[in-house]
Amino acid sequence: MRVSDYGIIIALVGIVVMMVIPLPTGLLSIMLILNISLALLILLISIQTTEPLQFSIFPSVLLIATLFRLALNVSTTRSILSEGYAGKVVETFGEFVVGGNAVVGFIVFLILVIVQFLVITKGSERVAEVAARFTLDAMPGKQMSIDADLNAGIITETDAKNRREKIQNEADFYGAMDGASKFVKGDAIAGIVIVLVNIIGGFIIGMVQLNLTFTDAMSRFTLLSVGDGLVSQIPALLISTATGLIVTRAATGSNLGQDFANQVFSYPRLFYVVAVVILLMGLATPIGMLLTLPIAAVIAYSGYRLQLESNKEETIVEDQETESSTEDIRSPESVLDLLQVDPIEFEFGYGLIPIADTNQGGDLLDRVIMIRRQIALEMGLVVPVIRIRDNIQLKPNEYVVKIKGNEVATGELLLDHYLAMSPGIDDEDIHGIETMEPAFGLPALWISEDMKEKAELSGYTVVDAPSVVATHLTEVIKKHAHELLGRQETKALVDKVKENYPAVVDELVPQVMTVGDIQKVLANLLREKVSIRNLSTIFECLADYGQTVRDPNLLTEYVRAYLKRQITNQFKDGNEPLRVLTMSPEIENIVAENIHQDDQNSYLAVNPEVSQQIYHAIHKQVARLVEMGQAPILLVAPNIRYHLKRLIEPVLPDVIVLSYNELESSVEVQSVGMVELS
Template sequence: MKARDLSVLIAVILIIVMLVVPLPGALLSGLLLVNMILALIVILVAMNTKEPLEFSVFPTLLLLLTLFRLALNVSTTRSILSDGTAGGVVETFGSFVIGGNPLVGFVVFIILVIINFLVITKGSERVSEVAARFSLDAMPGKQMSIDADLNAGLISEKEAKERREKVEKEADFHGSMDGASKFVKGDAIAGIIITLINIVFGIIIGIVQMGLPFNEAINTFTRLTVGDGLVSQIPALLISTATGIVVTRSGGVNNLGTEVSGQLLQYPKLLYIAAGTIFLLGLTPINFFLTTILAAFLALSAYMLEKRMKHPEIPDVEEEVQAESSQMKSPENVIGLLNMDPIEFEFGYALIPLADANQGGDLLDRVVMIRRQLALELGVVIPVVRIRDNIQLGPNEYRLKIKGNPVASGELILDHYLAMAPGMDDDELEGIDTKEPAFGLPAKWISEDLKDEAELSGYTVVDPPSVVSTHITEVIKQHAHTLLGRQETKQLIDHLKESYPILVDEVTPEPLNVGDIQKVLAKLLRENVSIRNLPIIFETLADFSKLTNDTELLGEYVRQALSTQITKQYIANDTSLNVITISGRVEKIIAENIKQTEHGNYLSLNPELQQNIITSVHEEVEKLSLQEETPIVICSPAIRMYLKQLLDRFLPQVVVLSYNELEPSVQVQSVGVVNIA
């Protein structure tokens, strides 16, 4: 244990000992001076902090200082009532303040107590209570503001975490101060009671036990009591003032002295008015000489402040340039340039109103909802989308990047609506021909006055924010597997482990590491299969990872375990499914050309066979597309993975399922067969 920590522990133990063990006068005097020094240090620190959290230990320190002061009160009371002495410090304070008149000293002491208790302590207690209440009420709004800045790309994940922690600490601090202010109030009350006890019982003990005359007993014990009260009340007054300063301080960029002087003297002309008022008071029976000096001092101060404002100090430009240059040359600054945002959304200057809340833009809120929607649909937490303008883009152009690479782009016209025809072209509707960016459907940008007409004609009319939101959603869905790295997989595993610790321990780190699990999950996401049902996925991995560590094959087992989910994904209400089947001959060809190596299995077909299979699938898909149905190819489980790999290069939109991935109750209706001559 460090010496600093040990000293604090010993100090707390000694405070408890002081409540029981009598102390000699010299030691008591030293501790009283230490109490005053500590109080002085506390108020100086409180005045020099820029915000309350810089003195976050203050509530606990307040308790310890209050306990220390009460322990000193007990010790001095014991010494006064038992020996009629309390050390040189108490006697000196008592003699100096009383000045031969015990009543005057007692009155001064009572005034100090009233100031401390009724003015400073009461006010600090009320401010602490209100600050604690307002701090708790403001927490949700502050959290939402942090989330908005994070989604807008104004702050990083680390900065957002730090700001959230600061909000929580502020709430905890103000809550602690609300309770700690009661210590100050109780200390003031205790000081009054202890003083009365010292005087009353001191006079009784002086007369009855010590045999002192009445006047001498009153003089002795009043002097000691007032001295003891002053030695205690002055530090108490300093601590109470420090409490008031801490709880009334809002966040600032400078300490209390700088801000008070800067804000109080920011209007020099008002000092001239104050100077004239003081000078006019000198024309009354008030001391003319004194008021004239004060008025002249105020006028001179106003003149100096005006002069400083007109000619502010010019900073050394050369020093600033050198500092900036050295900062740019630092390795840390260069390393920071290597950071890359997982998802970036850039737009031209004409689309700024989309993201500007002051102009009615709600893109930030839409991005938050997109992340929530994809978390529910795909089961993966999408990284923060950095939103920024880019003057290199066209005014109405936007671009979406995934890990620094542009993956999608489009154009918007903010004062228009996008109208999509219901399966037919209609040239009668006036507008700017374009394509819907998410699905590539033919569409038109129409003016607002044609919106009602287009809707009556059967068009689907969408506003620009909805167009770009849909585009962002679909693009992120397509690239979700690239956004799921090992770090994100580890977060999903840790989240699952909170509810299924035994299941997770059976799968990882043996026989599968985080990288293996990431490959399985990415394989599912690549084919638009949600990984939200992690318990079933891990149950399957626990069963089959002992048989094979081929992540491609494990992915196939997981797909079969998710048959209910996959079935619901492609069948809404009906129990039948129109599919394209693979002929037995094609299946046999694919199965015979699967090569097994130590690095995994792969399909090895000659180019002619590949082209024939792809052409046949394409012809059947074209027929099914005319019926506006999702093209689904179904085959045996043994070749599904290899057929999908073959079609991905040329027909990535085609869904390939195996018979084991559909529920037994589903009626499969073949509307086409893939065959080769």
């Protein structure tokens, strides 16, 4: 533990000991001075803070200070009643501060207690209670606002995390202050009780044990008790004031002094009004001009000086703004900022603003949050922040999805309609505007709300416009996931895996593979929609083969073999056999014989005419499967899988190509056709 930890422990134990063991009056006086110093320090800190969380330990400090003060009360009470003397500090407050008059001192003490208890403490308690309640009620809205800013690209993931942590800390702080204010309230009550006990107890002890007269006993012990009460209540009043300042403090970025100067002195003309009122008070009342005229003159002069300073600052600000705007135009940095390209952009016409505007009931931002979570769970990819904005250059109902500044998808929505997709057999009674479902390219209809129920009864799949765009955006991200994974994103994934699997990461990076090499393998997997969420297994495979194999494409094939259970479950339909197309030995031999290897990578070089024949042969079998309602899966030999996929990808991007090494031995495979050259 650090020195500060030991210091807190010793202080708390010492406070408890003070309540039990009598202290010498000299040490007691030192402790009382320290108590006043601590209270003054707390008050000054509360004035200098710019927001409550800068003094987040205040509830705990308040408890310790209250406990310390009560311990001193116990010690001084013991000294007063046992010795008739409690040190120089108590005696000074009893005689010098109140002029040796016990009645005056007692009245001053009562006034201090009333001010602290009924005004400051009561108000602070109420403010803390309301602040705690409002802070808790506002938490969901603040969280949604953070998520909205995150998805709009206004803040980063780190900023969002810090803001969420700040919201939680604010709720904890105001909740703690709501309870801590009860300490001050109880301390004020305890102060009154202790003074009364000291007076009554001292009077009895003085009359019975010390044989003092009634007047001497009352005077002596009343002065000591009132002195003890004052020396305790003044620090209590300071801390109560600090409590009020903390709970009423708004986060403005400035301390109380700066806020006071900026806000109270921001209206210099009002000083003239005050000066006139004071001047009229001297003229119309017996107070007289002798007293009011100097004060009115000082206030009027202060307003004049403040007005001069205000005019000067406005001129300076205008000049700075003009210079700043000119410099921004001329500076090369302003041009460099224009080169920033967002990873994902979603732009929409002004007619689609209601789907993004929360004030109009739009939930697009919430849907984007769910999309990012869904992609993370399904693909293992952390989707970058999606920039959402309107674009008046688009058609009113049009939207565009861009990846790194380039348009990759577009669509149109009718907000007051529903998209209905036929189950295969069209119902002639279902009427609407013909269109294409944007995510999968299926024929569909935009139908009115009156037609919705009828379409659902006819077996149509009916979805609203926001769901259409959310589905489209999800599919676009999945399709281009490999483009969104760069070296920086890969480095973040490596660091995350290292938290739980440091051994495999230390062995792999950078001794075996660089971050760039790993990024190529992961991008290959995402390109064929293979999830990279199981990074520990992927890194284990790369650590095993990365030392001997440098080709990232070949390493990808080894990784796919490691992920065979995942890939099998991804394409298998329950207990049904896996229906696949197979390749004729002739085509497999053609592909295998035309694979060439250079220093780093392997590539396929097939005669264009032969390539066209292979395209047509595969397309013929795939079309037959699609008509039967089956997903086109091509099962080939492991050594040609990657190259065959790259060969047909430009023409047949949706065809899934698997190798025998990527399937579990327990899965039942059923061939539904063979691809042959005619």
